[in-house]
């Protein structure tokens with residue numbers, strides 16, 4: 855199995871953080887079909903990204919390059935400048951554009967200074983592809 859697809863993207867993190875990230879990915883309704891090993895690999899490859907209060911993490915209509923988990927702070931979700939909701943800490947967001955290759959369905963804006971864990975789209979798809987290839991070799 856060509857591990858090199860994403861091996862270089864691994865970022866060390868504490869076990870407690872890995873647990874929180876795993877739970878955050880697993881409770882996302884669109885990511886339920888991921889396998890245990892895929893979630894593990896994704897967690898390994900997530901890295902910290904911080905945003906200042908008032909900054910956009912995601913802009914509606916733009917292409918998506920990352921999937922995120924909120925680790926600290928307050929994020930608001932807007933559609934056409936209308937406030938829809940806030941994102942709870944240790945929740946996954948930004949998964950739709952990554953999963954379905956669509957543009958961002960909403961804007962996500964930092965209502966305080968925010969810490970997130972991000973996963974690059976390319977790494978996400980490499981992890982998915984690697985599992986498919988491994989299965990192909992098996993049969």
Ligand code: CMP
Pocket residue numbers: 912918931938939946947948949950951952957958959960961962
């Ligand atoms: P994505 O479309 O990639 O980028 C914007 C993200 O906001 C989206 O993925 C979801 O994770 C999130 N989002 C979109 N609509 C809502 C909503 N109505 N409530 C909460 N989160 C949303």
